[in-house]
Amino acid sequence: MxxxxxxxxxxxxxxxxxxxxxxxxxIRWGILATGKIAHAFATxxxxxxxxxxxxxxxxxxxxxxxFAEQYGRPGGPAPRAYGSYEDLVADPDVDVIYIATPHSxxxxxxxxxxxxxxxxxxxKPLTLSVADSEEMVALAREHGLFLMEAMWTACHPGVRALxxxxxxxxxxxxxxxxxxxGFVVNADPSDRMLNPDLGxxxxxxxxxxxxxxxxxxLGQARxxxxxxxxxxxxxxxxGEEGAIDMSVAMTGxxxxxALATMHASMSSWSSAAAAIATDRGRIxxxxxFHPTSMVFTPNAQxxxxxxxxxxxxxxxxxxxxxxxxMGYGNEAAEVxxxxxxxxxxxxxxxxxxxxxxxxxxxxxxxxxxxxxxxE
Ligand SMILES: NC(=O)c1ccc[n+]([C@@H]2O[C@H](COP(=O)([O-])OP(=O)(O)OC[C@H]3O[C@@H](n4cnc5c(N)ncnc54)[C@H](OP(=O)(O)O)[C@@H]3O)[C@@H](O)[C@H]2O)c1
Numbered sequence: 001m002x003x004x005x006x007x008x009x010x011x012x013x014x015x016x017x018x019x020x021x022x023x024x025x026x027i028r029w030g031i032l033a034t035g036k037i038a039h040a041f042a043t044x045x046x047x048x049x050x051x052x053x054x055x056x057x058x059x060x061x062x063x064x065x066x067f068a069e070q071y072g073r074p075g076g077p078a079p080r081a082y083g084s085y086e087d088l089v090a091d092p093d094v095d096v097i098y099i100a101t102p103h104s105x106x107x108x109x110x111x112x113x114x115x116x117x118x119x120x121x122x123x124k125p126l127t128l129s130v131a132d133s134e135e136m137v138a139l140a141r142e143h144g145l146f147l148m149e150a151m152w153t154a155c156h157p158g159v160r161a162l163x164x165x166x167x168x169x170x171x172x173x174x175x176x177x178x179x180x181x182g183f184v185v186n187a188d189p190s191d192r193m194l195n196p197d198l199g200x201x202x203x204x205x206x207x208x209x210x211x212x213x214x215x216x217x218l219g220q221a222r223x224x225x226x227x228x229x230x231x232x233x234x235x236x237x238x239g240e241e242g243a244i245d246m247s248v249a250m251t252g253x254x255x256x257x258a259l260a261t262m263h264a265s266m267s268s269w270s271s272a273a274a275a276i277a278t279d280r281g282r283i284x285x286x287x288x289f290h291p292t293s294m295v296f297t298p299n300a301q302x303x304x305x306x307x308x309x310x311x312x313x314x315x316x317x318x319x320x321x322x323x324x325x326m327g328y329g330n331e332a333a334e335v336x337x338x339x340x341x342x343x344x345x346x347x348x349x350x351x352x353x354x355x356x357x358x359x360x361x362x363x364x365x366x367x368x369x370x371x372x373x374x375e
Pocket of ligand 1: 102198205
């Protein structure tokens with residue numbers, strides 16, 4: 001297996017993006033769970049140079065078998081199918097496991113992986129609480145294993161290009177970020193989107209994206225405010241009540257007076273767009289969590305600032321590198337790059353960034369009254 005240096009915080013070493021597939025040490029992936037996002041991830045993994053899906057584990061063997069059959073590479077061996085997560089993590093040919101279960105199960109699943117010596121890419125949000133996320137990070141460090149939250153937005157080549165060019169001042173100084181993400185959830189009360197036992201609610205599922213986008217563009221928030229539309233729901237396993245948010249509106253204050261307004265919803269269809277207003281114009285981002293279009297439109301009164309090194313005509317902002325599949329491929333490629341370089345965390349999604357966003361969401365939960373069974 002690929003071992004990583006047991007050095008906490010060994011991040012930030014830029015390595016060239018290797019595109020020559022034959023030069024890459026294969027990264028052998030296992031997928032833990034066979035739900036919706038596991039399917040999207042497996043589809044994109046096929047686009048990642050040097051990545052091999054070697055095994056999948058599910059609570060039901062039939063589901064793992066169907067998944068393995070669907071995602072085997074043409075001409076290659078079918079991934080092995082396991083009827084339990086325990087059997088998956090015991091597979092000696094798996095280097096790294098992608099955890100694709102509901103949020104409330106991530107910590108137990110990650111512990112299982114680390115105890116079996118496997119690196120982990122864990123779906124967002126890492127856990128329901130800051131304490132549990134800190135425990136997961138501590139476990140990874142104790143075992144000297146790689147851990148990254150699957151925050152694909154931070155690995156997306158479009159977002160990275162935007163971040164780099166905005167920070168370089170190419171579009172002026174950012175003053176305001178707006179980002180919103182929402183869709184109407186029509187699901188059974190047992191579904192993870194509505195079941196408080198599984199970490200239901202808009203904030204943890206969707207609100208994490210506008211918060212992350214603002215963090216990537218403006219830096220760490222100095223303060224946050226929030227309002228939420230709560231409903232009381234009973235966990236379908238525990239029978240206990242929780243208060244989950246159907247919709248959450250948030251504001252953030254950042255350095256240099258920059259502000260953000262952010263919204264996430266399970267009860268309304270939002271634009272899924274973001275806009276960054278600067279002192280020189282506006283950047284419009286479609287599908288900001290995996291941008292499909294990014295355009296800077298300069299303010300018409302450009303005569304005032306022809307001295308500045310800022311574009312005078314609209315600029316289409318292009319990704320820095322190819323987008324692999326929907327963009328989940330880029331997060332898998334980043335994991336591969338880190339493992340080959342012996343890193344235990346990614347400079348694109350460092351543990352501290354994940355924990356910062358978890359702290360923000362915990363603060364918003366306290367401000368609005370979002371709570372889960374047992375709290
Ligand atoms: N990055 C993204 O764009 C993105 C998008 C959607 C979701 N996500 C994240 O991915 C995670 C999974 O979301 P999803 O939409 O894929 O959920 P999902 O469709 O409900 O699938 C979750 C899977 O987890 C497994 N599981 C284990 N115990 C379970 C339990 N008690 N109840 C339900 N499922 C259980 C099941 O797989 P088996 O039966 O095979 O064991 C199930 O199919 C969430 O944390 C979510 O935030 C990320």
